[in-house]
Amino acid sequence: MKKIICKEFGPVDNLVWEDTEDHEPLPNEVVVDIKAAALNFPDYLIVQGLYQFQPPLPFTPGNEGAGIIKKIGSEVTKHKVGDRVSFMSAIGAFAEEMVLDQNLVFKMQDDMSFEVASSYQLAYGTSYHALVQRGNLSKDDEVLVLGGSGGVGLAAIDIAKALGARVVAAVSSQEKAQICSDYGADDIVLYGSSKLEKEQQKTFTSELKAKSIKGGFDLIYDPIGDCFAEPSFRSIGWGGRYLVIGFAAGEIPKLPLNLTLLKGASIVGVFWGTFTALEPETNKNNIKKLNQMVTDGKIKPLISQTIPMKDAISAINLIGNRGVTGKVVLVNNEE
Numbered sequence: 538m539k540k541i542i543c544k545e546f547g548p549v550d551n552l553v554w555e556d557t558e559d560h561e562p563l564p565n566e567v568v569v570d571i572k573a574a575a576l577n578f579p580d581y582l583i584v585q586g587l588y589q590f591q592p593p594l595p596f597t598p599g600n601e602g603a604g605i606i607k608k609i610g611s612e613v614t615k616h617k618v619g620d621r622v623s624f625m626s627a628i629g630a631f632a633e634e635m636v637l638d639q640n641l642v643f644k645m646q647d648d649m650s651f652e653v654a655s656s657y658q659l660a661y662g663t664s665y666h667a668l669v670q671r672g673n674l675s676k677d678d679e680v681l682v683l684g685g686s687g688g689v690g691l692a693a694i695d696i697a698k699a700l701g702a703r704v705v706a707a708v709s710s711q712e713k714a715q716i717c718s719d720y721g722a723d724d725i726v727l728y729g730s731s732k733l734e735k736e737q738q739k740t741f742t743s744e745l746k747a748k749s750i751k752g753g754f755d756l757i758y759d760p761i762g763d764c765f766a767e768p769s770f771r772s773i774g775w776g777g778r779y780l781v782i783g784f785a786a787g788e789i790p791k792l793p794l795n796l797t798l799l800k801g802a803s804i805v806g807v808f809w810g811t812f813t814a815l816e817p818e819t820n821k822n823n824i825k826k827l828n829q830m831v832t833d834g835k836i837k838p839l840i841s842q843t844i845p846m847k848d849a850i851s852a853i854n855l856i857g858n859r860g861v862t863g864k865v866v867l868v869n870n871e872e
């Protein structure tokens with residue numbers, strides 16, 4: 538059995554694809570023959586020791602996947618050998634197989650491919666939770682999505698459109714703008730691929746305001762932070778909610794708090810991982826709704842690339858090079 542191994546925190550290129558012993562399950566565990574595992578931004582951070590959680594070394598990155606159960610422990614009641622399942626885990630998915638507690642593994646929908654099942658729970662789960670529970674999205678809302686063509690950004694566009702809102706997406710390039718338009722974004726603002734200086738930030742705010750038909754956004758979904766946060770916040774409307782999702786552009790931004798006062802606006806934190814642990818029933822309900830929306834064709838997760846699992850290193854580097862649109866999925870054997 539082969540897996541990607543991080544032996545010490547450092548550059549992504551230090552990861553190795555190595556043979557290890559096959560897994561034997563404990564009584565409550567199952568062994569999953571992994572068919573597909575999705576790439577997520579934390580994979581890029583965690584191997585460099587830059588993520589908020591640092592696993593003991595050595596470890597295998599990768600936190601969501603799908604496959605077929607190949608072995609079960611003596612006390613497993615929820616699954617049987619041959620079941621098609623998806624799973625979430627803090628680490629371990631960039632491998633040919635993985636051992637998991639039976640409660641962390643879920644039956645896949647019959648009509649879903651391994652690629653889709655492996656790749657949409659984290660991105661779509663985060664964006665649904667952010668927009669619905671944290672943002673109180675209504676169909677009359679106008680939503681600005683920053684980093685609109687990335688994993689969570691595109692999911693936010695897809696879900697907000699499915700729920701009837703008007704969406705403006707902001708991205709770095711024309712090519713990424715096209716992806717957002719294909720997913721239903723009503724309008725686009727380009728911010729280029731460099732950091733914004735003070736004057737450019739003012740222009741960015743003006744461009745954003747010009748794209749809002751209400752003169753200010755009800756909801757701003759921000760997975761990028763850095764120099765994009767403050768000029769975006771300045772385009773928020775009265776009573777708006779600013780969803781803090783992540784800091785893909787680098788720095789954690791600081792906002793002058795008078796801006797919240799002037800707009801009667803809120804800054805709302807979103808942490809999907811902790812939400813799933815503390816509010817499992819609400820999360821289960823969210824995933825059920827998302828599954829139904831996939832089945833009904835109301836949302837359609839984008840898998841922009843599939844890459845062999847053994848090439849995970851070049852795949853993880855795509856994140857740092859801003860090269861991911863929608864989801865990139867690592868595969869062991871194509872279906």
Ligand SMILES: NC(=O)c1ccc[n+]([C@@H]2O[C@H](COP(=O)([O-])OP(=O)(O)OC[C@H]3O[C@@H](n4cnc5c(N)ncnc54)[C@H](OP(=O)(O)O)[C@@H]3O)[C@@H](O)[C@H]2O)c1
Pocket residue numbers: 576577578579659660663684685686687688689690707708709710713760761781782783784785786787807808809810856857858859861862863
């Ligand atoms: N709060 C939560 O619960 C939660 C859950 C999942 C993810 N996240 C966070 O959300 C962020 C996005 O995650 P993701 O999986 O959607 O990542 P992704 O697919 O790689 O997308 C990141 C987007 O950020 C933009 N970006 C701007 N500056 C960048 C830079 N210097 N390097 C890389 N990308 C840059 C890119 O679009 P442009 O080129 O158009 O700018 C890209 O589309 C990450 O910070 C992640 O940790 C948070």
